[in-house]
Amino acid sequence: MRYRTVLIEAALIAAAALDTFVNMWSDAPVSIALGVVACVVLPLRHRFPRTVFALTLPAALLEAALVAPFVALYVLSTRVRDRRWLAGCAVLFAIASAAPSPFDTEATSASDTLVYLAYGLATAAVPVLLGQLVLTRRELSRRIEEIEEAKEHERVLHAQAILAQERAQLAREMHDVVSHQVSLIAVQAGALQVASGEAATREAARTIRTLSVGTLEELRTMVTLLRASGATELSPQPTLADLRTLVGASGIEAKLIGEPAPTVGTPGQRAIYRTVQEALTNVRKHAPGAAATVELWHSGPHTGVTITNTRPPRPALPLPGAGQGLVGLHERACLLNGALESGPTEDGGYRVHMTLPLT
Known part of the structure; x- marks a missing residue:
């Protein structure tokens, strides 16, 4: 050009x-x-x-x-x-x-001058008309571009409005169904904690009530996030500093060992926390009575966590589950350019291993 x-x-x-x-x-x-x-x-x-x-x-x-x-x-x-x-x-x-x-x-002569003037006017009209035609074409092109941009902006706004409606509907369903059921669990656990005469039963009821209350708090935060159409962040964000509390309140025999890399970013800390949370929940659901070990580690440019549980001493009760927990953890690791591996161990337990890059 x-x-x-x-x-x-x-x-x-x-x-x-x-x-x-x-x-x-x-x-x-x-x-x-x-x-x-x-x-x-x-x-x-x-x-x-x-x-x-x-x-x-x-x-x-x-x-x-x-x-x-x-x-x-x-x-x-x-x-x-x-x-x-x-x-x-x-x-x-x-x-x-x-x-x-x-x-x-x-x-x-005057007549020749008038003829020359008419010829000159006709000649001058050619560049003027051509120039105006080019100018009009440029303005029309700009106007078409502005119309296309306005249409694209309108499509984006329409999509955002539909997404906001879906988020609001999802928030209502979560609040009306899940929140109600978890609240009943917390109430029943509190009643059992007061009425039971056995220490082990009271301790189990206390653990159930604590977990239910924590789940309700996270659920309320999630509902607020959905109603805000994604404009707010989850607050407060879980970090590695909360892992010890999470392990202690897991309701199973679990221990936390190792240290993560000191340069793990906030997304990486959140991914490790959610991985430990999901793995301990799976141990509690699918391996009753098993002990779990949560190991934080870092090696070179990578860091991560490994959760391993022993063979359960008794069979698990049939509980509903869609198998989406590990799928979500795998997607979370992929978003951070990491990897997630999970599977049974040789002694009949289970192992979840997440690797994340430090950069």
Whole structure:
């Protein structure tokens, strides 16, 4: 495109120079000088269209150049929307080209001058109309782009509105169903803790009630997030500093060992926390009575966590589950350019291993 522009620019300047050379029939130095000025200033017509047009008019008056003012008038009409102003410039061009030269020794009749003026007006109308056509086309192109941008913005707003409705509906379902059921669990556990005469039963009821209350708090935060259409962040965000509390309140025999890398970012800490949370929940559901070990580690450019539980001493009760917990952990690890591995161990237990990069 730039090569083509340079060629067109060179061709126009060459045509203007040739026209000036052909029309230099007069030996008047002023005529020659004005013709040269018209050719020299012509490359500046895009930056100073009005000035260049004004400098080329004297050359047309002295019949030293016609191509240069013609091109200057065309460029001027592509930059100016005021048509009355353009009409005045066209009339000036016609007068300058039709008026007899001061250095012309032959007399020109009035009728010939009027014919030349009409011819000049017709000639001046060509660059003006072409320039206005180009200007209109540019404005229409910009208007079409603005309309497309407005339509795209409207589509985005429509999609956001639909997403907000779905989030609000999901928040209502979570609040009406899940929150109600968990609240009943907490109430029943509290009643059992008060009414039971066995210490082990009271301790189990206390653990159930504590877990239920914590689940309700996280559920309320999630409902608030959904109702806000994603405009707020989960608060507070779990970090590795909360792992010891999580392990201690898991309701199973579990221990936390090892240390993570000191440079783990907030997303990585959250991923490790959720992995430990899901793994301990699975141990409690699917391996009753088993002991678990949570090991934090870091090696070179990687860090992570390994959760391993022993073989359960008794079979698990049939509990509902969609198997989406580990799938969600795998997706979370992939989002952080990490990996998640899970599977049974040789002694009948289970192992969950997450690896995350430190960068």
